[in-house]
Amino acid sequence: MLTLDEVTITQDDFTLRADFRINAGARVAIIGPSGAGKSTLVGAIAGFVPLAQGRVLWEGARIDTLPPAKRPLSILFQDNNLLPHLTVFDNVALGVNPNLRLSAPQRASVLHALEQVGLEGFETRKPAQLSGGQISRTALARVLLRARPLIVLDEPFAALGPALKAEMLDLVEGIAAQNRATVLMITHDPEDARRLCPETIVVARGETQGPTPTDVLLADPPPDLAEYLGHS
Numbered sequence: 440m441l442t443l444d445e446v447t448i449t450q451d452d453f454t455l456r457a458d459f460r461i462n463a464g465a466r467v468a469i470i471g472p473s474g475a476g477k478s479t480l481v482g483a484i485a486g487f488v489p490l491a492q493g494r495v496l497w498e499g500a501r502i503d504t505l506p507p508a509k510r511p512l513s514i515l516f517q518d519n520n521l522l523p524h525l526t527v528f529d530n531v532a533l534g535v536n537p538n539l540r541l542s543a544p545q546r547a548s549v550l551h552a553l554e555q556v557g558l559e560g561f562e563t564r565k566p567a568q569l570s571g572g573q574i575s576r577t578a579l580a581r582v583l584l585r586a587r588p589l590i591v592l593d594e595p596f597a598a599l600g601p602a603l604k605a606e607m608l609d610l611v612e613g614i615a616a617q618n619r620a621t622v623l624m625i626t627h628d629p630e631d632a633r634r635l636c637p638e639t640i641v642v643a644r645g646e647t648q649g650p651t652p653t654d655v656l657l658a659d660p661p662p663d664l665a666e667y668l669g670h671s
């Protein structure tokens with residue numbers, strides 16, 4: 440279980456309060472107006488943004504005191520998930536060993552992860568030689584290989600077209616199932632939430648609400664969310 444226990448995050452004059460629990464294995468969307476604090480919230484969970492108050496726990500143990508690399512999660516951003524000077528193979532291999540000295544079984548596991556995301560034969564390419572979808576697949580192969588119990592997505596697929604985005608969300612679902620991982624996904628698109636996330640947290644007016652079942656929330660959104668979604 441991921442627990443945010445009476446957390447307050449402050450960035451200059453911006454304040455967000457968060458207090459919720461997410462069960463292990465759940466897939467939860469984070470939705471809310473631009474500037475509401477969605478990235479700040481996941482940044483605090485991942486360790487890039489300090490807490491002003493409160494605690495973050497995974498399976499009952501505090502993680503907010505750990506540096507980002509020691510936290511039990513993998514995070515993907517909209518951009519810069521890959522190192523441009525490294526090949527696809529090495530970008531994925533970073534998930535096994537940051538110094539890239541891999542044993543034979545580790546090399547085999549990288550190749551297997553690439554195969555699973557449909558990138559067999561792309562091992563020696565550099566990110567500049569990949570399409571947007573292939574970049575996403577490479578980043579997801581690393582997530583698969585790292586096998587951290589929590590997968591955090593800060594809109595990594597926002598620039599992809601709808602069909603490709605749906606494919607990536609299905610790939611995330613498969614990876615999460617294989618690793619028995621919990622998923623937290625920021626999105627601006629309610630259809631993404633419907634597709635991947637049975638539950639949703641709303642971030643608005645300086646606080647988090649939920650998680651709430653996504654279908655219930657979207658069928659009858661509270662005023663803040665209705666305004667954001669463009670309902671009358």
Ligand SMILES: Nc1ncnc2c1ncn2[C@@H]1O[C@H](COP(=O)(O)OP(=O)(O)OP(=O)(O)O)[C@@H](O)[C@H]1O
Nearest residue numbers: 450451452453471472473474475476477478479480
């Ligand atoms: N490093 C920072 N220093 C000061 N204020 C910041 C910093 N990063 C973000 N903020 C402010 O915190 C608030 C929340 O920003 P955040 O990026 O978390 O919102 P968001 O909900 O993810 O927005 P969007 O949907 O537009 O990406 C904004 O008012 C933003 O200007």
